[in-house]
Amino acid sequence: xxxxxxxxxxxxxxxxxxxxxxxxxxxxxxxxxxxxxxxxxxxxxxxxxxxxxxxxxxxxxxxxxxxxxxxxxxxxxxxxx
Amino acid sequence: xxxxxxxxxxxxxxxxxxxxxxxxxxxxxxxxxxxxxxxxxxxxxxxxxxxxxxxxxxxxxxxxxxxxxxxxxxxxxxxxxxxxxxxxxxxxxxxxxxxxxxxxxxxxxxxxxxxxxxxxxxxxxxxxxxxxxxxxxxxxxxxxxxxxxxxxxxxxxxxxxxxxxxxxxxxxx
Numbered sequence: 001x002x003x004x005x006x007x008x009x010x011x012x013x014x015x016x017x018x019x020x021x022x023x024x025x026x027x028x029x030x031x032x033x034x035x036x037x038x039x040x041x042x043x044x045x046x047x048x049x050x051x052x053x054x055x056x057x058x059x060x061x062x063x064x065x066x067x068x069x070x071x072x073x074x075x076x077x078x079x080x081x
Numbered sequence: 082x083x084x085x086x087x088x089x090x091x092x093x094x095x096x097x098x099x100x101x102x103x104x105x106x107x108x109x110x111x112x113x114x115x116x117x118x119x120x121x122x123x124x125x126x127x128x129x130x131x132x133x134x135x136x137x138x139x140x141x142x143x144x145x146x147x148x149x150x151x152x153x154x155x156x157x158x159x160x161x162x163x164x165x166x167x168x169x170x171x172x173x174x175x176x177x178x179x180x181x182x183x184x185x186x187x188x189x190x191x192x193x194x195x196x197x198x199x200x201x202x203x204x205x206x207x208x209x210x211x212x213x214x215x216x217x218x219x220x221x222x223x224x225x226x227x228x229x230x231x232x233x234x235x236x237x238x239x240x241x242x243x244x245x246x247x248x249x250x251x252x253x254x
Contacts (some may be wrong), residue, residue: 005240006201012233017226018211019200020241022218026225028195039155047194048146050177051169054196059159064147068198072172 027065029053099190143170178199178244180213189216206241 008013012018029049064077130172147166160166177194185191210230218224227242
């Protein structure tokens, strides 16, 4: 079960946003990543590159995504929920 | 939680577990972790279902990812352990979103999977209707909105996302 969200008061009308995320917070693989890594990653798909990038963020830390990464389930079993 | 949405739903209930959204990556992955302790007899039953075959497909895809990383020669400490690679694979495949913006193919989000921190804390519900939108905020910054296409009439209701269908419902700036 994820960190579910409930309507806390009033109602939400049709068409209204229920979640808003600034573009700057979205996690996607930068075009120039991984510039400094020595590896042949050409065989990896876009979504596999995102997997690697997430691991990179988790390991390197020190950026604005730390709180998010810290809130992710820590095991693959829990991640599927 | 709702019941497992697959052909084996009755068998699943008989063996005392439920799952959600088996017709999505999230549901299938979730199903895998619920199913893996089952007996061979139950597995044989599940083998006749498309959902179970998809679970096996995801297992194989995750293993293939690990092989690719190993073969790539990537020498970093954070991509060495199979458990870490599997965690990343499952996390991304159960939480990432992808949108297509044909009118603006140069948009940084076009056809690229991404994670939306906060938005993926919502549970998946196949029947819920949502629309993803890119809009300008008050400070002219671009924002991703997940807008409900159905009303939530009272407090206490759980708010859901629909991770699978949003490509066709995407609105860009």
